[in-house]
Amino acid sequence: MSLKKASIIIVLVLLIDQISKIYIKTNFVLGEEIRVFEWFSILFVENEGMAWGTKIPGEYGKLFLTLFRLAAVAGIAYWLWDSVKKKSSAILVTSIALIFAGALGNIIDSVFYGVAFEESYRNVAEFLPADGGYAGLFHGKVVDMLYFPLWEGYLPEWIPFWGGDFFTFFEPVFNIADTSISVGVILLLLFNKKAFPKENKEEGKS
Structure with a gap:
């Protein structure tokens, strides 16, 4: 896959991601929810830290996290450029483009x-x-809005520790950017042999 095609994927994902976030940010109050289906809602939350809302403590925790993310994005960008240069498989380039x-x-x-x-x-x-x-x-917060409470209810009493508690599956709220990263990682896991054909062949010979 060419760098041009990979760039088109990146631009499309960024447009959808940022348009959705700006719309939510300028039309919803924090915590506002619109139930689309029983199993899907648009729920406006903001993430101050890492995945699952984890925060780095301290005055400069947020700054450190953002700088770390910038360094990670730079590394992924190089990985993408190097993969295109080496004419790696389309599935690998597509996955990296989605993650980036x-x-x-x-x-x-x-x-x-x-x-x-x-x-x-x-x-x-x-x-x-x-x-x-x-x-x-x-020091900005990440905007999240996609919520899929696939099942909500009280757990049976016989379940250790959590029996009788109210439970929601799937509870995390995420966004288009998170979805793009997840799809890229899943593609790499599902199509590992196609994504890394040379590495797999070398492992088979050894």
Whole structure:
């Protein structure tokens, strides 16, 4: 696959990701939910840290996380360029492009959203507010909105530790960028032999 085709994938994912996030940020109050189906909702939440809402403690924790993400995106970009240069399989280049697009989509939130938007707590945020954003550069929150509570209910009493507790499956709220990263990783796992044909052949000979 050519770098041009990989770039088209990246641009499409970024457009869908950022359009959806900007729409949610400028039309929803934090915590607002629209139930589309019983198993799917649009739920506006913001992620201040890593996956599953994990945070790095300390005054510079958020800054460190954003800089780490930038370094990771730079590494993925080189991996993509090198794979195209070596004429690697289309499945590998596609997977890397999806992972790169997703990582870059969330980086945009972390770097710019604190400056570009108002706080969404109890009001719909304004884009480029006159009084400034809710945080400084590199301190933005990632916008999430896709929620799939496939099953909700009380667990049977016989289950150890959690018996009788209210349980939701699947509870995490995510976005298009997260989806792109997940699809890229899943493709690599499912089509490992096609993605890395030379490595697999060498392992078979040894």
